[in-house]
Amino acid sequence: MSATAHDPLAAHDVPAAPHSHDTPDNPLARERAHLASSRAALRAMREDAQSLNIEDVTANWVNAAVLARQIDERIKALADLSDTPLFFGRLDYLHAPGVEQAEGAEGELFYIGRRHVHDADGDPMVIDWRAPVSQPFYRASKKDPMDIALRRRFGYTGGELTAYEDEHLSDPAEAAATSKLLQQEIERPRVGPMRDIVATIQPEQDEIVRSGLGGTVCVQGGPGTGKTAVGLHRVAYLLYAHRERLARTGTLVIGPNRSFLHYIEQVLPALGELTVQQATVDDLVAHVEVRGTDDARAAVIKGDARLAEVLRRALYSHVTMPTEQVLVVRGSRRWRVAAYELEEIVRELLARDIRYGAAREALPQRIAHAVLVQMERAGEAPDDRVQNAVARNSAVKAAVKSLWPQVDPAKLVLRLLTDEAFLAEHAAGLLDEDEQRAILWAKPVRSVKSAKWSAADAVLVDEAADLIQRTSSLGHVVVDEAQDLSPMQYRAVGRRCTTGSATVLGDLAQGTTPWATRSWEEALGHLGKADGVIEELTAGFRVPTDVITYASRLLPHIAPGLTPVASVRENPGFFEVRPAEGTDEVVAACAELLRNEGSTGLIAADARIPALAQALTAAGIGFLAPGEETTRETRLTLVPASLAKGLEYDYVVLDEPQAVVDGEPDERTGLRRLYVALTRAVSGLIVTHTAALPAHLAG
Known part of the structure; x- marks a missing residue:
């Protein structure tokens, strides 16, 4: 489509500010018409898929079942979500992409959206955001317009196209300006699970999203930098660019807990990707039932990479040399x-x-x-x-x-943890006597089934299982909140992508486990991807300036040398610290924030959750647990500090910061937990406290 033939804007001077009025002569009417036509074309594509008859196509029932499943997935991927814009941008090229043209030849116009849509003749009406021709939407600038004459962004309200905004990238006379629609989309209140950011991906994020399948990428990103969204969109991009290969080998997203996975689970389906598996590390290593816990010291030792060699020695000790023919x-x-x-x-x-x-x-x-x-x-x-x-x-x-006798991996680990002499023999030179005593079980155990395995024990069993039989490898694995993984957990994840690649997402400042990652270079080594590239995101799009500035006071104490996040939001949001006499002030702060549009989170030390739940109930304020989907009627979530990581709310009340710090085994971990809790707000934060605030927050 040429700009002149199909776009009356080519002959008009369009101002840079968003347009929201609609008259017969206004281009907004034409854009709405294109949206309606595109939706009709998408419905036709879906109806075509639904009408396919495969009775005479397949040779046997196995092929028929496979094809039927593929068609079913195609039909689901073509669903038109009424509240999700079909396209969010438009690019007017100066020339046809990839084609050399004579001077004066017209370029083409492309609408950029979440999926490809074509008309009855096969001509594109919406281009998938992952296609090469869409890349300038994210990367073109005044300095490097990438052959783009005009970039248009669209604003939506409830699925209806209500505004547009233009940037004339090839016009040197027009000054570069911050996109109002882009800012509004970034700061838009949210209710429910995490949304995709496909309309707001920034150039530095896009570079990571479109990096190749062959390499592993590690993304260090502070709160609000969009690292989780970048990782998920990278999966969507890789599935687009390497669909056949990843269809064979599979993809996996690993999150820290079920609440987090529930929070992000709608992002990839909204982009048309329905086949990506999601799991926690505990899900991956579920060879034994976890019913026990470790103290911090035992967990740190069991999570140490030295245990891999202890297990290897113990396993191969079963091999004996022959004495008879x-x-x-x-x-x-x-x-x-x-x-x-x-x-x-x-x-x-x-x-x-x-x-x-x-x-x-x-x-x-x-x-x-x-x-x-x-x-x-x-x-x-x-x-x-x-x-x-x-x-x-x-x-x-x-x-x-x-x-060469058979060895059961769980029995091997059980013997190491219960047989002092066996452990001493195979840990010699690796673990000292104190470390060996720290991981030995105090009581004898009759069998694998009766054992009270801990989460760290289950990882050891997984390591032993891999020593015996190679773990199947996937094509690509994304691991989020990776800073909380132990070296042995990194090895467990790495086993799932030995022949594939990985995207590692995390923030060293948010490491709240006793074994938290000290450096990404070390983590990549444990993962088996020492050649991985480390990228850093430092531009904060989600956390208000005053909030991130306040939280960053903790960085010198929890992550010296780490670059603080710099908020790039125009709306500063609001931030307030309030002394409180008890729970009444906390409840009042929640009620105040609930008068705003969007979600609200009440975050508190785990030990204070029962009392706060009781106070909210007494006040008649309904609330949800982390992972439960907020609704228009119930927009308050009561969040234990231990589960806050990775979650976001438009507004947050943080109760008793010192209690959050005191709830952890040591001050450093407690301050990191507090840093996480302070940075969950997108639009506003109220900190309430009865006890004195931690001295590290003093200005």
Whole structure:
């Protein structure tokens, strides 16, 4: 489509401010007409998919089932969400992209949206935001217009197109200005789960989103920098650019807890991506039932990467060198494999450094091959069937059972944690005596099922399982809030993408576990992606200036040297610290904020949650738990500080900061937890306190 033929704006001087009025001569009417036509085209595309008849296409029922599932996913992906804009921008190119044209030739016009829409003739009406032709929408600037004459942004209210705003990038006379619609979209109040940011992706975010599948990217981003959204949009982009490959290998998003996953679960479906798995690290390593807990010291030691070598030593201690020959009887003939030959076979398998289970499966075939060599020397002509029969011979089986016995990963870990001598033998030179005593269980355990496994124990079992049998690898894994993973948890995640890549998202200042990440270089090493690229996002789009400035007072104490987030929002929001006598003032602050549009979170130390819940109930104010979806009727969420990470609310009441700090095992962790709690607000924050505020917050 050329700008001249289809766009009357090409001949008009359009001001830079948003337009919201509509007259017969105003371009807004034409844009609304294009929106209506695009929605009709999308409905037609969906109806076409629904009408497909595959009865005469597939050769068998398996292919039919696969094709039917693919069609069903296609139909779901083509759903038109009434409250989600079909397109949010427009690009007017000076020239046709990728085509050399004579001077004076007209360019093309493209509408940029969440998915591709075409008309009955196959001509595009909306271009997917991930397509190369859409990239200038995010990256073009006055300095580098990328052949764009005009970039138009659209404003919506309840799914209706109500405004537009233009930037004439190729006009040197027009000064660059901050987009009002962009600011409004970033700051728009929210109710319900996390939204996509596809209309507001910034250039530095877009570079990360569109980075290639082959490399691992680690994103350090402070509160409000959009790192979670960047990670999710990177998944959507990779699925667009490498769909066939990732359809085979799979993608996975890993979050810190179920509440967080529920909060983000609608982002990818809104972008038309329905096949991405979501899980926590605990879900990945669920080989045993977790019913116990560790103290902080034991958890730190169990999460240390040294335990990987302890487990390896303990596992391979089961391999023994032969002292006797193997005698194989076949008919009237007897074939002997001497002990020294068996030892050579065992040592060769150990030297290959393959998985314990794979080596065990190879051992009978190696012994059988030694027998076949003797048969050939004796003039026989054995084939593969003979070798397989020899490998199944009872004498060979007995030898394998003795030399390379089966090992159950859970039983191996259980023995390490309950057998003092066994642990001491295999932890020698790795863990000192105090560290060994710290992880030993105090009471004997009868069986794997009766054991009270901790979350850290389950990770050890996963490590042992991988030593025995290789874990299946996915094409791409995203891990969010990664700063809270232990080295052993990083290894567990890394096992899921050994042949793929990863996107690691986190903030070192928000690490609140005793084993929190000290540096991203170290984390990438544990992940098995030491060559990963580390990117830093420092522009804050979600947290008000006064709030992030106040919270950043903690940075010198919790993450020295980390670059503070700089808020780029035009709306400063509001921030207030209020002394309180008790819970009445806290409830009053919540009631005050609920008069505003959007969501409100009441964040408090975990120990104070029951009292606050009682006070809210007594005041007749309904509230939700983290992860429950807010509604127009119930917009207040009562959030324990331990679950606040990764969540956002338009308004936040933070109760008793010192109690948040005191609720953690040490001050540094407590201050990091407080930093997280302080930075959950998008539009406004009220801090209430009865006790003195932490001295680190003093101006």
